[in-house]
Amino acid sequence: MINLVFATHNPKKLEEIQRMLPENIHLQSLDDIGCLEEIPETAETLQGNAILKANHVSHNYGLPCFADDTGLLVAALDGAPGVYSARYAGPGKNSTDNIHRLLKELEGKEDRSAHFRTVIALNLDEEQHLFSGEVHGVITGELAGEGGFGYDPVFRPDGYQKTFAELPADVKNSISHRGKAFRKLVEFLDSRSTTRIKN
Numbered sequence: 720m721i722n723l724v725f726a727t728h729n730p731k732k733l734e735e736i737q738r739m740l741p742e743n744i745h746l747q748s749l750d751d752i753g754c755l756e757e758i759p760e761t762a763e764t765l766q767g768n769a770i771l772k773a774n775h776v777s778h779n780y781g782l783p784c785f786a787d788d789t790g791l792l793v794a795a796l797d798g799a800p801g802v803y804s805a806r807y808a809g810p811g812k813n814s815t816d817n818i819h820r821l822l823k824e825l826e827g828k829e830d831r832s833a834h835f836r837t838v839i840a841l842n843l844d845e846e847q848h849l850f851s852g853e854v855h856g857v858i859t860g861e862l863a864g865e866g867g868f869g870y871d872p873v874f875r876p877d878g879y880q881k882t883f884a885e886l887p888a889d890v891k892n893s894i895s896h897r898g899k900a901f902r903k904l905v906e907f908l909d910s911r912s913t914t915r916i917k918n
Contacts, residue, residue, distance in 0.1 A: 720743055720744075720745055721743055721744045721745065721908065722745050722747060722783075723744060723746055723747070723783055723784060723785060724746075724747050724748075724749070724751075724752055724776050724782045724783065724785075725746045725747070725784070725786070726749055726758065726772040726773060726775070726776050726785065726787075727748055727749060727787075728748065728749050728750060728757070729868070731867075731868045733746060733748050735867075735892070735897075736897070736901060738888065738892070739901050739902070739905070740901075740905060741905065741909075744905075749776070752776075752780055752782065754775075754779070754780065758771065758772045758775045759771070760772070760788065760805075762802070763802060764802060765790050765801075765836060766788070766840070766849065766851075768786075768788035768802065769786045769787055769839060769840035769849075770847070771786075772786030772788070772840070773785060773786040773841065773842045773847070774840075776842070777842040783842065783843045783844075784841075784842055785840060785841040785842070785904065787838065787839045787897070787900065788802070788837070789804065789835060789837040789869075789896065789897060790804045790836055791804045791821075791834075791835055791869075791874070792833060792834055792835075793821070793825070793831075793832075793833040793858060794830050794832045794833060795825060795828040795830045795831065795832075796824055796825070799824075800817070800821065804817070804869070805817070805869075807820055807821065814868060817869075817870065818862065818872065818873055821858065821870065821873065822858075822861075822873065825858060831857045831858045831859075832855070832856075832857055833855075833856060833857060833858050834853050834854060834855040834856065834896075835856075835870075835874065835895070835896035835897075836851065836852070836853045836896055837851060837852050837853075837896040837897045837899075837900040837901075838850070838851045838900065839851070839900050839901065839903075839904055841907070843911075848907060850900045850901075850903040850904050850907070851903075852896045852897065852898065852899025852900035852902075852903065854876055854896040854899070855876070855877050856876040856877050856879075857875050857877075858874060858875075859873045859874070859875050861873070863881070863882045863884065863885055864881070864882045864883070864884025864885035864886075865884060866885065866886070866887075866891070867883045867884045867888075867891065870883075871883035871884040871891075872884040876894055876895075883895065
């Protein structure tokens with residue numbers, strides 16, 4: 720059994736990623752290892768934030784871990800909210816607040832194209848590895864669906880008539896930015912299957 724810390728406090732995110740991984744890879748959250756604080760995300764890029772979070776766990780807990788950062792980049796907003804996607808509506812706000820601000824910012828704009836990008840930083844055996852994935856689509860005019868999290872209710876991927884929040888989890892995971900990045904991570908871990916990862 721391979722144990723890895725996933726640097727997140729989000730149980731939905733942990734559950735979604737655990738479903739993507741082989742049975743021999745078991746994830747622990749930040750809460751599971753007693754890391755209850757919010758790790759500052761002060762970098763100016765998604766890659767930088769992923770590295771900050773992974774390094775925080777490695778340096779303070781001495782555990783093999785990975786962290787991701789995801790941004791929604793909207794063409795008509797010059798790439799916003801981007802690295803600020805999780806806190807777009809400001810401190811203390813939630814995903815619903817972020818979505819409402821996004822929809823307000825897009826009022827009257829014809830171009831609603833956008834893409835998600837995920838970057839993963841894996842710290843393993845004193846080495847760091849990076850993986851990324853993207854998915855393109857459009858921002859809908861209203862929320863639809865109960866699944867997923869974050870901006871999923873207003874993001875409709877290219878080639879589909881439903882938002883991420885409406886699509887079955889297995890379909891979403893097969894095409895999503897996060898799914899693509901994590902499949903690269905899994906392929907890498909499989910290639911290192913002889914490496915022993917200790918708790």
